[in-house]
Amino acid sequence: MLEVIGDLAKRAKRGTPESMVAALAAKTSSLGSLPNVLHTELIDQEILGNPVEMRGVPIVGGAQTVTTSTGEKGVFFDESPEEKALRRWQEGAFDEDEHAHASVYRKNAKSIDLQAFIRATKAVRPKGEMLASSLSELLGVVDLFLDDPGSQYRTLSTALDMFDQPESSKRHVKKHWAAYGRPPIRYFLPYTYHCMRVFKLFGLGVGLGLISQRPTNVIDLQYLYYLPFCMVFTSADNLHHDLAPLFLKDEQWYVKSDDMQAALRELVAYYADHRAELKATGMMGFGRYPPLSQETVIHQIYDDLMPRWRKDALVPKKKISAEESDRIMKELRPIMEAIGKRASKGD
Incomplete structure (x- = not known):
């Protein structure tokens, strides 16, 4: 979504930038599609003490707590802020903040100094020695650096600086880290640690010449911050080909775009x-x-x-009986009424 809205500041070959972004947004169906909360917001929340679940499912924004007339509590998800924005873009409607963001986004993308990564790498590399000859070896070096038991304060400080945390947040999280007995940052701030690990590998990889200096790589890298929220990651990008498998867990899949598209074409032909x-x-x-x-x-x-799926596919899907439908509606009605009351108050 960040990359798409950035095109508002791009010169369109045909039509207007607005029509180009609307066309791109229209390719994302709202059916069965859930935009994830922005990674910077998740990092901010984790640093404030709110855990970030990393179990292969998206984290969706816009949750509302409701209480029924019988005192039961629940959480209701209407359109998330990201879904609302995407729907507006599909209709060709953009606000001033989004135009401003697009200009800043493209300006920052063009001003990224990849040479700084090279200079920084030379500073930490012993003269005449290679830190690693492959990205997988280099990730091992990164992990040794970040997980050094005697340098966890340094790792924490690096994370807070890397993601532009204000001084108040820095003091807050360092105080809590000390109160919890100074645990490894890998476990204390697992999502922030994941993002830092990705960025560190990228920076050192560029510095060693293992990753190209293509400016858009810094933008493409951000997709990898969302790996903890998916079961399958598919891409046609060479940077993702090289890096994504290094950060996926055993139960996650990386699929090249060509392979996924070939499979989808077979499904389309079948249907x-x-x-x-x-x-x-x-x-x-x-x-x-x-x-x-x-x-x-x-x-x-x-x-x-989903190892049971082949057996389940042989069993016809049962229709919900009228009695079952009535039972479900009876359970849902108090919740729907609570949601309605909240909406009428403008909450």
Whole structure:
């Protein structure tokens, strides 16, 4: 979303920058799509003491707490701030702040000094010696540096400086870190640590010539900050090809864009040949699992992450009975009423 809105300050080959951004935004369907909260906001929240879950699912903004007439509490998600912005962009509506952000974004992207990474790397590298000959080796060096038991205060200070934390936040988190017995930063601020680890590898990789000095690499790098919130990461970017697998856990998948697109084309062809079944039962019924007659990388992912799916795919989806529907609505009604009351008050 940051990269798309940045195009507002870009000269369009056809039409206007606004029409170009609207077209890009329109490619993201609101059905089954959830924008993640911005990584800088997550870092700020973690430093303030709010844990960031990193279990392969997106973190969505805009949650509202509601209390029913019977005293039950729940959390309601309407449109998140990111979803609202995306919908506006699809309609070609942009506010002044977004135009200003686009100008700053593109200006910063052009002013990134990659030579600074090279100078910094020379400063820490013994003369005539290589820190590492590959990115995987270099990540080991980064981990030794960041996880050094005697230098955790330095690691914490580096993280706070790297992500532009105000002095008040720095004092706050250092005080709490000391109160908790000065634990390793890897466990004390796990998400902030992940982002710092990604950035450190990139900076040293550029400095050693293991990563190219293409200016847009700094922008592309930010996608890797969201790896903890996905099960599968797919990309056509060479930087992602090199770096993403190094930061994924064993249960996560990295799929090259060409392989994913080939699999999706097979699915499209299959559903085109089965229009009648699709129309009769709907996509959520007929297409809830990949076709058993095919074998693609998508099937491999399902086999690994949802090992029961082939058996479940053989069982027809049950329709909800009228009695079950009534029971569900009876449970939901107090919550819906509480949401309605909150909306009427303008909360």
